[in-house]
Amino acid sequence: MADSREVAFRGGGFAPQAKPWVGVLVFITVICIIEYGTRQGIISNLTLPRPTDVLATFLDLWRSGLLWSHLLPSLSRLFVGAALGATAGICIGVLIGLFSLIRAGLVPLVAAIFPIPKIALLPLFVIWFGIDEASKYALIAFGTFTPTVVATYGAVDNVDRTLIRMGQSFSLSWFSIVTKIVLPGAMPGILSGLRISLAIAIILLVAAEMLGAEYGIGAYILEAGSLYDLERLFVGVTILSLLGVLVSTLIGYTEKRLLSWRG
Amino acid sequence: MDLQLEQIGHRYGDMAVLDNINLDIPAGKIVCIVGPSGCGKSTLLRLIGGLEKPSAGSVVQVGEPPAGSFNPLTYVFQDFALLPWRTVEDNVRLVLEDHPINKTETNAIIHDVLSRTKLIEFRHAFPRQLSGGMKQRVAISRALAVKPAVMLMDEPLSALDSQTRELLLDDLIRLWCREPFTSVYVTHNLNEAVRIGHSIVVLSRRPGRIREVVNIDLPLEQRARGHIELDRQQTHLWNIMRDEAIAADQELLSG
Ligand SMILES: Nc1ncnc2c1ncn2[C@@H]1O[C@H](COP(=O)(O)OP(=O)(O)OP(=O)(O)O)[C@@H](O)[C@H]1O
Ligand SMILES: [Mg+2]
Numbered sequence: 001m002a003d004s005r006e007v008a009f010r011g012g013g014f015a016p017q018a019k020p021w022v023g024v025l026v027f028i029t030v031i032c033i034i035e036y037g038t039r040q041g042i043i044s045n046l047t048l049p050r051p052t053d054v055l056a057t058f059l060d061l062w063r064s065g066l067l068w069s070h071l072l073p074s075l076s077r078l079f080v081g082a083a084l085g086a087t088a089g090i091c092i093g094v095l096i097g098l099f100s101l102i103r104a105g106l107v108p109l110v111a112a113i114f115p116i117p118k119i120a121l122l123p124l125f126v127i128w129f130g131i132d133e134a135s136k137y138a139l140i141a142f143g144t145f146t147p148t149v150v151a152t153y154g155a156v157d158n159v160d161r162t163l164i165r166m167g168q169s170f171s172l173s174w175f176s177i178v179t180k181i182v183l184p185g186a187m188p189g190i191l192s193g194l195r196i197s198l199a200i201a202i203i204l205l206v207a208a209e210m211l212g213a214e215y216g217i218g219a220y221i222l223e224a225g226s227l228y229d230l231e232r233l234f235v236g237v238t239i240l241s242l243l244g245v246l247v248s249t250l251i252g253y254t255e256k257r258l259l260s261w262r263g
Numbered sequence: 264m265d266l267q268l269e270q271i272g273h274r275y276g277d278m279a280v281l282d283n284i285n286l287d288i289p290a291g292k293i294v295c296i297v298g299p300s301g302c303g304k305s306t307l308l309r310l311i312g313g314l315e316k317p318s319a320g321s322v323v324q325v326g327e328p329p330a331g332s333f334n335p336l337t338y339v340f341q342d343f344a345l346l347p348w349r350t351v352e353d354n355v356r357l358v359l360e361d362h363p364i365n366k367t368e369t370n371a372i373i374h375d376v377l378s379r380t381k382l383i384e385f386r387h388a389f390p391r392q393l394s395g396g397m398k399q400r401v402a403i404s405r406a407l408a409v410k411p412a413v414m415l416m417d418e419p420l421s422a423l424d425s426q427t428r429e430l431l432l433d434d435l436i437r438l439w440c441r442e443p444f445t446s447v448y449v450t451h452n453l454n455e456a457v458r459i460g461h462s463i464v465v466l467s468r469r470p471g472r473i474r475e476v477v478n479i480d481l482p483l484e485q486r487a488r489g490h491i492e493l494d495r496q497q498t499h500l501w502n503i504m505r506d507e508a509i510a511a512d513q514e515l516l517s518g
Contacts, residue, residue, distance in 0.1 A: 091445050171361070172358070176361050180360075184346070215361040259348075261349075263391050
């Protein structure tokens with residue numbers, strides 16, 4: 001008999017698993033490398049600020065109480081703007097998914113609006129809504145709206161048609177079919193669309209605050225940037241990153257709760 | 264309630280799928296429909312249940328559906344069509360929610376149909392946790408829950424392995440013997456047809472026409488596996504179908 005050996009394993013992979021500590025480890029490693037580099041002089045202070053200095057600046061900001069006066073207005077702008085944009089986006093997206101006439105009318109319009117950099121329209125929003133909060137809400141809402149619409153009607157289109165036929169074959173009402181079959185079926189797609197939309201909302205938050213805001217993370221970053229104060233710049237950027245992580249965690253939590261049936 | 268198909272014809276674009284189908288579906292009987300692949304069996308079933316409009320002819324309902332029937336014409340689908348986000352009992356509940364019945368009644372119906380299909384222990388499970396055979400039993404319970412006058416079954420067993428199919432076929436026969444229901448049962452499997460059909464309609468290749476209707480008088484509960492009479496009928500059906508199947512196969516090959 002010829003020599004025998006075990007058949008090599010070549011399956012596995014392509015199945016995401018929860019390994020939260022890996023992400024933390026990557027963060028810590030990157031920060032340690034930068035800290036080491038700046039202390040050794042391999043990375044000059046002009047290229048990157050030292051992480052411990054950034055931390056010290058952050059603690060100053062916190063103690064002075066200014067952190068909250070920057071963070072709270074930003075959070076409320078983000079919340080109001082994103083809530084308006086996402087709600088409108090989901091509603092219009094579902095309508096596009098359900099009604100051919102609305103689809104025919106609105107899909108080209110959405111396609112035309114999508115690629116416009118919303119920041120370019122900021123002056124327009126200022127004219128329409130004034131220099132106050134309203135124009136900031138509008139910018140964020142508008143930027144969140146288009147990606148949400150596209151994700152939502154795509155998700156509605158992808159709902160298994162045999163399930164809808166099943167609903168019809170049991171004479172379920174139109175309303176029941178929409179709320180009990182179409183919407184739950186579209187939920188995974190809507191939530192993953194929200195991940196992208198909300199990240200865009202954070203980007204637009206900063207853009208909105210860079211124009212005419214006294215307080216806000218964006219205003220803070222703009223001020224630090226114009227002074228080339230890298231420590232403060234990085235404090236601002238870090239806060240934005242943390243905000244992004246927070247939002248993504250919240251969506252992950254919602255997915256876990258709403259989509260527990262996926263196992 | 265009986266159903267009568269009167270000169271049903273159907274076409275998709277300029278492809279004729281069904282032609283001049285006349286058929287009676289008497290109450291309390293199971294009518295099997297067999298025929299080569301693509302001859303329009305599923306289409307015929309969709310026409311009977313009102314999910315599609317026939318291009319010619321009509322489906323006529325004779326008499327009233329039994330009192331208390333929530334959904335006279337009810338489907339059982341080949342691929343189960345269960346909502347993955349609902350548990351077994353909530354999948355059954357779905358089809359009762361739009362009807363004016365109170366909670367206790369709903370729960371009683373759910374309990375009844377799940378115990379008839381031996382699924383009571385699994386009522387809180389999600390579809391992904393069930394085997395194929397169990398999923399189809401959930402779909403059958405769901406259909407029973409609306410007290411159908413006619414069950415329209417499109418290859419209900421063909422997504423299952425042969426052992427499970429055998430068991431579920433026995434379950435169906437037992438369900439019928441306990442409480443006879445009317446059914447149109449589409450299948451590829453001639454053995455299934457002779458085991459469960461009171462009459463078996465053989466369709467020709469596309470456009471589907473009725474080639475022959477075979478009646479089997481043997482009561483369902485006496486149709487054991489390998490019964491001589493059934494084997495004879497099955498051979499007879501196969502002889503009719505073989506030529507159709509060969510011709511249909513050639514047609515598909517030549518496009
Ligand atoms: N919605 C549709 N539009 C166009 N053609 C269709 C449609 N549905 C079915 N057909 C065609 O009609 C013919 C009959 O289809 P049908 O599904 O009824 O066959 P069948 O007998 O159920 O086949 P099978 O045994 O494979 O299930 C096929 O050629 C199919 O391609
Ligand atoms: Mg079919």
